[in-house]
Amino acid sequence: MRALTWQGTHKVQVDTVDDPEIINPRDAIIKITSTAICGSDLHLYDGVIPGLLPGDVLGHEFMGEVVETGPKSTLKKGERVVVPFTISCGQCFFCTVQQYSCCSNSNPVEKQDLSAGLYGHAMSGLFGYSHLTGGYSGGQAEYVRVPYSDVGPIVVPDHLEDDKVLFLSDILPTGWMAAENAQIEPDDTIAVWGCGPVGLFAIQSALVMGAAQVIAIDHYPHRLELARKLGAKVVNFRETNVLEALMEMSGGIGVDAVIDAVGMEAHGFAIDNVFDTAKQKIGFGADRASALRQAILAVRKGGRVSIPGVYGGLADKFPIGAVMEKGLQVRTGQTHVQKYTRDLLAKIEDGTLDTTFLISHRLPLEQAAEGYKNFKQQQDSWTKVVLKPGMDQNKTENGTWQSTASTH
Amino acid sequence: MDHDLRTGLGAKAGLIGLLVAAGAGAIIATRHEKSGSRRNPDDAPGFTGRRSFGEYDVVGRTVTINRPREELFAFWRDFANLATFMENVVSVQPTGDNGRAVWTIKAPAGRTVEIETEIVREQPGELIAWRSVPGSDIETEGRVAFKDAPGERGTRVSTRIAYKPPAGELGRLVAKLFLREPAIQARHDLKRFKMMMEAGEIATSARRKDQTRAAKQESKQEEMA
Numbered sequence: 001m002r003a004l005t006w007q008g009t010h011k012v013q014v015d016t017v018d019d020p021e022i023i024n025p026r027d028a029i030i031k032i033t034s035t036a037i038c039g040s041d042l043h044l045y046d047g048v049i050p051g052l053l054p055g056d057v058l059g060h061e062f063m064g065e066v067v068e069t070g071p072k073s074t075l076k077k078g079e080r081v082v083v084p085f086t087i088s089c090g091q092c093f094f095c096t097v098q099q100y101s102c103c104s105n106s107n108p109v110e111k112q113d114l115s116a117g118l119y120g121h122a123m124s125g126l127f128g129y130s131h132l133t134g135g136y137s138g139g140q141a142e143y144v145r146v147p148y149s150d151v152g153p154i155v156v157p158d159h160l161e162d163d164k165v166l167f168l169s170d171i172l173p174t175g176w177m178a179a180e181n182a183q184i185e186p187d188d189t190i191a192v193w194g195c196g197p198v199g200l201f202a203i204q205s206a207l208v209m210g211a212a213q214v215i216a217i218d219h220y221p222h223r224l225e226l227a228r229k230l231g232a233k234v235v236n237f238r239e240t241n242v243l244e245a246l247m248e249m250s251g252g253i254g255v256d257a258v259i260d261a262v263g264m265e266a267h268g269f270a271i272d273n274v275f276d277t278a279k280q281k282i283g284f285g286a287d288r289a290s291a292l293r294q295a296i297l298a299v300r301k302g303g304r305v306s307i308p309g310v311y312g313g314l315a316d317k318f319p320i321g322a323v324m325e326k327g328l329q330v331r332t333g334q335t336h337v338q339k340y341t342r343d344l345l346a347k348i349e350d351g352t353l354d355t356t357f358l359i360s361h362r363l364p365l366e367q368a369a370e371g372y373k374n375f376k377q378q379q380d381s382w383t384k385v386v387l388k389p390g391m392d393q394n395k396t397e398n399g400t401w402q403s404t405a406s407t408h
Numbered sequence: 409m410d411h412d413l414r415t416g417l418g419a420k421a422g423l424i425g426l427l428v429a430a431g432a433g434a435i436i437a438t439r440h441e442k443s444g445s446r447r448n449p450d451d452a453p454g455f456t457g458r459r460s461f462g463e464y465d466v467v468g469r470t471v472t473i474n475r476p477r478e479e480l481f482a483f484w485r486d487f488a489n490l491a492t493f494m495e496n497v498v499s500v501q502p503t504g505d506n507g508r509a510v511w512t513i514k515a516p517a518g519r520t521v522e523i524e525t526e527i528v529r530e531q532p533g534e535l536i537a538w539r540s541v542p543g544s545d546i547e548t549e550g551r552v553a554f555k556d557a558p559g560e561r562g563t564r565v566s567t568r569i570a571y572k573p574p575a576g577e578l579g580r581l582v583a584k585l586f587l588r589e590p591a592i593q594a595r596h597d598l599k600r601f602k603m604m605m606e607a608g609e610i611a612t613s614a615r616r617k618d619q620t621r622a623a624k625q626e627s628k629q630e631e632m633a
Contacts, residue, residue: 021616024609057615072608089607093474093561105603108611109596110621125611136613145615148607 002389003057003141004368009047010376012369017057020137020145025072028149030083034162035062035139037368037375037385038170039196039263040310044129045372048265049312051114051130059387060085060127061169062139063162066153074150081153083146084337085170087125087136090151094124101334106147107134118313126334140368142389154341157349164348166386167201167355173340175201175261178308179209181331182257189213191246191255191298192232193291195223197358197384198308199261203232206259208352215249217242220380226357246298254300262291263309289315296322307332358384365389455568466570467591471602474562477554480605481533484552493600493610495625496593508541518629521545547572565601569594 005015020029038061043049063082066075075081087106088095094102106125107115115123115132125147128138137144146153156165175198182190190211192199195218206214207230216227217235224234235245246255265288292307296319299305305328323330347353360383363371371385455468473480483489487500487509498512498520507527515521523544529537529551537551550569557564603610614620618627 018616018619023612023614023617023620026607026609089603089611091474091606092602093472096474096560105607106611108613108621109599109603111613112599113592125613134611134613137615147611 001142002365003137004059004365004387005054006044006052006056006058007054010045012045012058012372014366014368015055017055017141020143022068022070023145024147025070026148026150027070028066028073028075028146028153029068030062030064030081030139030144030146030153031067032062032064032139032142032144032365032389033080034064034166035059035141035365035387035389036166036169036171037061037140037371037387039198040129041372042376043263043265043310043312045376046265049130049132049310051132051135053131053135056128056131056135057137057141058128059138059140059144060129061166061171062127062144063156063166063169064139064144066149067143069149072150075153075155079155080158081155082165082168082341083127083139083144084152084154084168084173084341085127085129086152086334086337087127087134087147088151088338089148090338095151095338098336098339100124100336100338102336111135124334140365140387142365152338154345156345160349163356163359163386165345165355167197167358168337168341168344168348170335170337171197172201172344172353172355173337174198174308174335175203176205176340176344177333177335178202178259178261178306179205181304181306181308182206182259183304183329183331184209184211184257186210187212188256189215189250190257190259191215191217191295192227192259192261193217193295194261194263194309195220195227195234196261196379199259200226200230200358200383201355202259202261202308203227203230204353207231208347213249215246215255222380223383226383229357242294243298250300254303255298256300257304257306258295258299259306260292260295260309264288264311264313289318293317293319296328299326299328301326303328305330308335359386361385362391363387364391364393366393466568467594468566468568469595469598470564470566471598472557472561472564473602473605475605477556477563478533480563480565481536481554483605484601485530485536493604494597495600495622507538509538513546514625514629518631523548565598567594567598 001017001019002014003017004012005017006012022029041058044052044058066077066079066081069075069077086101088100088103089105092104094104101124103124107122111131111134112122123133125134125136127136128140154168178198179202184190184206188211190206192202192214195216199216203214203216214232215235216224216232217237218224219236219238224236228234233249235242296305344353348355360381361371363385365387368387371387374382375385453468455466487502490500491497496514498514500509500511502509507530509525511523511525512520513523523546524541525538526541527536527538529535533554535551535553539549540547548569548571550567553566555564600610612620617623
């Protein structure tokens with residue numbers, strides 16, 4: 001089959017690799033119809049997440065058609081399914097308390113020691129990511145092997161097209177859980193750093209949950225415009241003193257909760273970020289945490305800090321004093337996708353949530369490498385790339401708002 | 409107590425005797441004896457202590473498995489099942505008498521070694537302890553204990569395995585593989601047991617059957633044979 005493979009930093013290519021096959025009884029093989037490039041794929045592309053090997057098949061946002069099932073799979077051939085990026089057995093302690101992304105069985109035993117040393121506990125399995133999380137082949141391919149197919153994949157009705165449901169695999173539940181972790185109350189002002197896909201879905205979710213005001217912070221004009229269209233107030237950190245603005249916009253109380261949807265590769269020109277960037281470049285392992293530092297300073301006393309943004313290592317100059325002295329609550333984690341898919345599918349079906357506005361580009365799988373490059377280098381206009389293995393190779397499609405993007 | 413393996417511990421009770429005598433506290437008992445009248449410093453399992461066990465390597469690990477105690481005990485007690493999750497074990501063949509069994513274990517250069525063990529203590533649903541019979545190439549003792557976890561969390565399964573590093577040419581060969589990292593091997597085996605019992609299968613991130621760790625090890629073994 002054809003698949004997008006990682007070859008090294010800033011080097012990905014579509015290769016012919018072995019087709020997957022059923023190995024364990026609960027497996028299923030899915031023929032991919034749509035698969036997206038995620039912001040966290042860019043962390044892999046940039047080489048800042050450890051534990052990738054040349055030839056690894058990337059992609060953890062995908063959906064498709066069931067073409068083969070193991071004897072213990074509950075799926076049927078021909079069903080359309082969206083697959084959560086978190087691989088979860090459904091039977092261990094963590095899965096039974098719905099902490100699916102903490103599953104203790106999905107990461108192969110021989111891979112568990114890698115992350116146990118780093119984090120004190122072994123990570124669970126994720127598709128198309130680091131070998132710290134199992135090294136599972138991902139979905140930016142024609143086919144994928146899906147373990148525990150009786151637990152993860154959600155069957156979607158035929159009348160909902162791929163673009164409407166694809167993001168149930170990761171970013172929609174991730175944005176939703178980010179808002180849930182902010183513990184939103186009706187009169188709250190919520191600030192969201194980063195208007196990438198997760199930030200935008202967090203904004204949408206926070207408004208659905210009843211926040212009085214959501215403030216979006218970014219520096220890409222077009223992404224801020226998307227946030228505004230969703231109903232957020234926007235702040236451009238290149239033009240505005242963010243801390244002062246947030247204090248004023250929250251009536252001098254401070255924002256009630258903050259959401260860091262940026263993660264370990266924050267842009268920013270404060271001196272701390274310059275040091276972080278230098279250390280990351282020389283492989284010193286420091287995460288660039290400037291967005292998180294600012295969020296912790298911005299949040300009100302007794303407020304909540306929600307971190308859906310990805311971090312992988314250590315962060316220097318973490319303002320632990322502000323966390324303690326202001327009495328903050330911090331919630332974070334890889335998304336427990338399986339906990340949210342059913343409810344969110346219902347919200348898509350009844351029109352409460354729309355996800356299609358995000359898609360800026362649709363490309364054939366063969367052009368995946370180009371998709372990575374542009375998603376990385378033109379973040380303002382390339383908001384979300386969906387790869388379609390079945391799409392005519394000479395055809396690409398831009399999202400409906402592409403015309404406004406071209407003004408920048 | 410006539411087993412010559414005991415001599416390593418002098419006139420004191422055999423290691424396995426200590427292991428089974430007081431459950432998790434057994435090795436701590438050894439620590440008491442060695443440290444004279446000093447009080448036990450804390451409540452941690454003895455093998456986690458920063459001390460040595462003389463000529464024995466003692467490894468241990470506990471996992472919580474979300475299944476009933478009796479089911480886990482029954483699976484383990486059928487020694488033939490052990491090869492399904494113990495990576496270096498080719499087979500365990502019960503021979504019939506007194507819970508005796510012959511373990512066939514992978515060794516370097518495609519060879520295998522056999523160890524005969526006997527069950528020295530069994531408490532149905534709770535504990536199984538075994539040791540190698542006198543004259544074995546590898547001297548080993550082990551036990552597995554099953555305890556109800558709090559509330560609905562299933563069962564805490566603890567293994568303690570003691571090895572005496574083997575002597576002789578074969579012993580050295582075996583040590584290369586089997587005893588190189590016994591702590592890692594024991595930990596991995598126990599996690600595979602947990603996967604088998606909870607998920608019904610052992611996780612692999614391979615794309616094809618011939619790329620799984622088990623398949624690769626098998627073909628490597630055949631190649632060298």
